[in-house]
Amino acid sequence: MKLFVIGVAAALLVSCSSGKKPDDEAFLQSLEKDASAGPGVDEEVINAILEQIPSPLEISVLLKESGSKYAPEMLNSSNNLPRYNSNYKKALNLGIYGTDLGYTNIFGRNQDGIKYISSIKSLADELNIGQFFDTPTIVRLAANSKNLDSLLLVTTLNFNHINHYLQSQSRDNLSVLLLTGGWLEAMQITCQTAAKNPGNKELQEKIGEQKIILEQILLLFSFYESDQNMAALKADLEKLKDAYDKVEISYTYKESTMEIIDGVAVIKDNSTTSINITPENVEEIKNITNSIREKVIS
């Protein structure tokens, strides 16, 4: 049944396409990847886990508000684009460039952001999802720093549309890679920033908290072990998990309280988490993250 649905979807998409051969090939390649996903994979489960992964934008906002300086040298150069020839690399680096774009936007460096917009559009086109990336609107919004809210909104919506589309087309393997790339880049930026600010406990805790996200990402990768590329990346992520096993997160629940202010139910969260992470843990996590990210962007 699944093959039939994929077949019909493929036929419809091919018949609606502009006839560009590279696009057709890219789409067919992505279907081959679907076939390599393990049998009995419950797409609803995968999609539910995918929806949990937080936006890298949250980390960029934290970095900006913690007073850290804009550091474009931490980002993946848009000049690396020609290196990404497989769908695997394209999807991962689409996520990486998405995080880099969010970072430049949050810091108001729109000229740098425009380079990423172009790279994102190229990768998205090659993955046959370029129709969801509204380049003219984003470039127009990026031209004026007063449009930051709208710019963040449109880019977030575009990436949400891409993920939903991939999931609806049973190309969730690409969605997993896209989100993993985005997360990996946010990790890299956070680790590098923490290394420059060794006294910043909040950043160290933020790195520690990523243990929760990594567990979800590894769960996602467990569905694609028959895919050679994803299995290799999973093995690398397992090394990161080994480092994270030394980080302890404890949770204490306490009933929350609430009051209504201006028609909004405002909650006072009385629960707490405590993150036990040492500078040595941070260093180890930073080094492993850097090594994985280097492989991905090379």
Next chain:
Amino acid sequence: MKKLVFALLCLSSLGMSPAPDDQECNSENFATACIPKLATGFNFLKSYKVDGLAKDKVEYSYVFTKGTQYMINLCANGAATDGIVVSIFDKERNKVATSKVNGQFISAIAYPCNATGIYYIQYTFDEPSGHCGGSALGFKR
């Protein structure tokens, strides 16, 4: 400018969606309409379709982070929530927030998170007629 962007998004969303029949819940439109209703200062994260025509509850999950304030709002037919209630549960399934307070249906929850972890965002339906809506999630530091 923001309104113009939304107008374009709404139009494109309508253009891509099939026209609903009377029995259908066009939750996508409600979800899209909810995004600009996030309070000022909140950055949009996700929109959620709340289609309860065939089920008792609709549930999503998201990792909330300590030190970040989240806002979840509700949109349905009319100005009120049409009996739709959004509740937040922690990873142990303790209820940490709800939009139904003393029998009153509130259209938005502000949740300043103090404990990082997976949270479940659950939508339930208190009115027999109201099973269709949308919701948006935003954050600010």
